[in-house]
Amino acid sequence: xxxxxxxxxLRSVFDTAAQRTANAVExxxxxxxxxxxxxxxxxxxRKLGKAEYEAAIxxxxxxxxxxxxxxxxxxxxxxxxxxxRTITRNGECFCPTCGKQNPxxxxxxxxxxxxxxx
Ligand SMILES: [Zn+2]
Numbered sequence: 687x688x689x690x691x692x693x694x695x696l697r698s699v700f701d702t703a704a705q706r707t708a709n710a711v712e713x714x715x716x717x718x719x720x721x722x723x724x725x726x727x728x729x730x731x732r733k734l735g736k737a738e739y740e741a742a743i744x745x746x747x748x749x750x751x752x753x754x755x756x757x758x759x760x761x762x763x764x765x766x767x768x769x770x771r772t773i774t775r776n777g778e779c780f781c782p783t784c785g786k787q788n789p790x791x792x793x794x795x796x797x798x799x800x801x802x803x804x
Contacts, residue, residue: 727766734755781798
């Protein structure tokens with residue numbers, strides 16, 4: 687009886703530790719996604735500036751290139767917004783479903799279970 691209770695206690699300690707590890711991994715992955723999206727957005731802005739500059743210098747406008755860069759930038763800006771929505775400045779996450787503020791290392795809302803990582 688006592689043994690069973692001890693095993694049950696240990697099991698819940700292990701479950702909690704496993705969940706914490708999963709949450710931390712998910713969170714750092716979210717930060718990496720955000721840094722990558724930001725880098726790709728900066729690259730796209732730079733390429734757009736170069737394409738515009740060359741068009742002005744040469745008097746030739748490559749609208750295909752400019753339009754595809756603009757489309758890429760629009761996509762990346764949306765991606766950034768989606769990633770920012772769940773991660774606040776101090777690293778805490780607001781649940782998009784119920785609004786509950788969760789610690790930064792949580793992958794799922796502690797109130798309703800919604801996935802917090804974008
Ligand atoms: Zn929630």
